[in-house]
Amino acid sequence: MRTEGFGGAVGFSRLFLRQVVRPGDRVIDATCGRGRDTLFLADLVGSTGKVWAFDVQEEALAETEERLRASGCSTWVNLVHAGHECLFENVAEPVRAAVFNLGYLPGNSAGVVTQPKTTLAALDQLLLLLLPGGIIVLVVYTGHPGGAEEAASIESWARSLSARAFNIWKSCQLNRSDSAPYVLILEKMPLQGK
Numbered sequence: 001m002r003t004e005g006f007g008g009a010v011g012f013s014r015l016f017l018r019q020v021v022r023p024g025d026r027v028i029d030a031t032c033g034r035g036r037d038t039l040f041l042a043d044l045v046g047s048t049g050k051v052w053a054f055d056v057q058e059e060a061l062a063e064t065e066e067r068l069r070a071s072g073c074s075t076w077v078n079l080v081h082a083g084h085e086c087l088f089e090n091v092a093e094p095v096r097a098a099v100f101n102l103g104y105l106p107g108n109s110a111g112v113v114t115q116p117k118t119t120l121a122a123l124d125q126l127l128l129l130l131l132p133g134g135i136i137v138l139v140v141y142t143g144h145p146g147g148a149e150e151a152a153s154i155e156s157w158a159r160s161l162s163a164r165a166f167n168i169w170k171s172c173q174l175n176r177s178d179s180a181p182y183v184l185i186l187e188k189m190p191l192q193g194k
C-alpha cells in the first residue's frame with residue numbers, strides 16, 4: 001500500500017536522486033536554503049559520502065547547520081558560504097548529483113533570489129565535475145519577478161547541449177497553475193558497459 005505520493009516538484013525531483021545517488025557518493029546542494037534538500041542528500045550518501053551545500057545567505061546556512069546537527073548528519077556536509085558560481089573554488093572531486101532549488105529562501109520572498117548569470121555559471125562548471133551517469137536536478141520557479149527569465153535562460157542553455165552527451169527532461173504538473181514550479185533533469189550519459 002502506498003502511503004506517500006510523488007508530491008510536487010521537489011518530491012518528484014527526489015525520485016530521480018533516490019534512483020542515482022548511493023552511499024559514499026559526492027553530491028552538491030547548490031542552494032541549501034532551509035536545508036531540507038541538504039538533509040535529504042546527506043541521508044542518501046551517508047557518513048561515507050560527502051555533500052557540499054552552497055548559499056549566499058548566512059541565515060540559510062545557520063538553519064541548515066542546525067537541521068543537520070539535529071539529525072546527526074553534519075560531519076559529512078561542507079556548508080559553503082558562497083555563491084554556487086564559485087563551485088570550482090570549493091569542490092575538487094567528481095560528483096554523482098547536484099540539486100538546484102531555485103528562487104527565494106522559502107518564506108522570505110523579499111530576499112536574495114537566484115539569478116540566470118550565476119545559475120548558468122554554476123551549471124557550466126558542474127558539467128565538468130559530473131560523473132558519467134550522474135544527474136543535475138533543478139526545481140524551477142517562474143512566479144516571481146525574474147523567474148521566467150531565469151527559466152528561459154536555463155532552458156536555452158539546456159537545448160544547446162549535445163544530445164549524445166546528455167539526456168535532458170522537463171516535467172511539469174499539467175493540472176496546476178502555469179507558474180507552479182517544474183523540474184528539469186539533466187543526465188550525463190553513462191559510460192557504455194560500465
Ligand SMILES: C[S@@+](CC[C@H](N)C(=O)[O-])C[C@H]1O[C@@H](n2cnc3c(N)ncnc32)[C@H](O)[C@@H]1O
Pocket residue numbers: 030031032033034035036037038054055056057060082083084085101102103104105106112113114115118119
Ligand atoms: C528556494 S531556496 C532553496 C531551498 C532549499 N533547497 C531547501 O531545501 O530549503 C533558494 C536559495 O538559493 C539561495 N541563493 C541565491 N543565489 C544563490 C547563489 N548564487 N548561490 C547559492 N545560493 C544562492 C538563496 O539564498 C536561497 O536560500
